[in-house]
Amino acid sequence: MQNTFNAIVAEESEGKTLIGLKELGLSDLPDEPVLVAVKYSTLNYKDGLAISGRGRICRALPMICGIDLAGVVESSSxxxxxPGDEIVINGYGLSETFNGGYSQYQRVKADWPVRLPKGLTLKQSMAIGTAGYTAMLCVQALEDHGLKPADGPVLVTGAAGGVGSVAVSLLSGLGYEVHASTGRMASQEQFLKSLGAAKLIAREALARKAKPLEKESWAGVVDTVGSNTLVAALAQTRHEGVVAACGLAGGMDLPGSVAPFILRGVTLRGIDSVMASQPRREAAWHRLAETLDLDHLEAISNTIAMTALLEMGHKIVDGEIRGRVVVDVNR
Ligand SMILES: NC(=O)c1ccc[n+]([C@@H]2O[C@H](COP(=O)([O-])OP(=O)(O)OC[C@H]3O[C@@H](n4cnc5c(N)ncnc54)[C@H](OP(=O)(O)O)[C@@H]3O)[C@@H](O)[C@H]2O)c1
Structure with a gap:
């Protein structure tokens, strides 16, 4: 084991938050029971906010960034x-209140890891990452409501992003007719169709002020965008349909009416991946290993070195990243 290792750290300097690559030792890590040799992490929207400094994600400084990690247990009390167990951790406050995954080593609480599911490699688990695991939580929320492919088309918003692209792949693989809403129709049409989208919808068709009720179109929705887009999706959801809301890429507000709930019996399901219970996480990861098309996953994801990460923060917040970014923390 190395005495020193690299990490991406947010720290305070002269009243400002600076984020950069630092050399750390084991004594810099928290006093938690499980020491993990991290192999991969990922870049999610929230990571973009943290490393670009455009969102206040790290609640204490200094903080090792990165909301996901996958690696091998080095030692555990x-x-x-x-030692040797392969594990995945998503959320639980990593990069917010606890040191995160942009590090070659990390110490974590024993309650947090999920055992790497059979059929996935550590790298594939981070190609999925929080975004893909959240997409599965959304799919499971639709299914818990009783949604079936025969009920009608499902809408995925922010479809070319991380959560969106995995949701398109999962839902199409399960037999749903998926309509994918994107702001990048021209450049991402082939990509989204290759993941199984049956139809593309321009972002502007939903990102506008909607009427309280509009033409009933969707049996179910996975929304990663929020704001006017979520309001329009609710207004277009069919009687007794279900909308899983997980994101805010278009805004955190919800400027709409109660009409879809009280006149069409629409259900709005909130999705929180960060503090989801351990059984819910294990079920989602198990299902991902069972159902996600690994060729799609390969097409969705790119791998970058940890040293290249800092340039990417603004890009994901500006909606310029397609699919998923895996971070190789040892490069
Ligand atoms: N609830 C949870 O636990 C949870 C977990 C993971 C992620 N999230 C949230 O889910 C969202 C997506 O995360 P991600 O990692 O998939 O991010 P991402 O890769 O950046 O994807 C977001 C996508 O949203 C679309 N978009 C961006 N800006 C937009 C705007 N102003 N108006 C409308 N659409 C816009 C873009 O898709 P197109 O180019 O296709 O339009 C973009 O690719 C984020 O808000 C994130 O914070 C929540």
Missing amino acids: DSRWQ
Whole structure:
């Protein structure tokens, strides 16, 4: 094991938050029972906000950024984990209140890891990452409501992004007719169709002030955008349909009416991946390993070195990244 290792750290300097690559030692890591040799992390929208300085994600400084990690247990004082175990961690406040995954080593609480599901490599687990695991939580929310492919088309908003592209792949693989809303029709049409989208919808068709009720179009919706887009999606959801809301890429507000709820019985399901219970996480990861098309996953994802990460923060917040970015923390 190396005495020193690299990490992306946010720290305070002269009243400003600076984010950069730093050399750390094990004594810089928190005093938690499970030491993980991290192999991969990912770039999610929230990571973009943190490393670009455009959102206040790190609540304490200094903080190692990165909301996801996948790696191998190096040592553990908790009997649930043994050296050599391959594990994945998403959320739980990593990069917010606890040190995160942009580091070659990390110490974590024994309650947090999910065992790498059979059929996935550590790298594939981070191609999925929080974005893909959230997409599965959304799909499971639609299914919990009773949604079936025969009920009608489902809408995915922000479809070319991380959550969106995995949601398109999962839903089409399960037999749903997927309509994909994107602001990048011209450049991403082939990509989204290759993931199984049956139809593309221009972002502007939804990102506008909607009427309280519009033409009933969707049996279910996965929304990653929020604001006017979520309001329009609700106004177009069919009687007793269901909308899983997980994102705010278009804004955090919800400027709409209660009409879809009280006149069409539409259900709005909130999705929180960060503090989801351990059984819910395990079920989502198990299902991802079982159902996600690994050729799609390969097409969705790109791998970058940790040293290249800092340039990418603004790009994901500006909606310029397609699919998923895996971060190789050892490069
Ligand atoms: N609830 C949770 O636990 C949870 C977990 C993960 C992510 N999230 C949230 O889900 C959202 C998506 O995350 P992600 O990692 O998939 O991010 P991402 O890769 O950046 O994808 C977001 C997509 O939204 C669309 N978009 C961007 N700006 C927009 C705007 N102003 N108006 C309308 N659409 C816009 C773009 O898709 P097109 O180019 O196709 O239009 C973009 O690719 C983020 O808000 C993130 O914070 C929440």
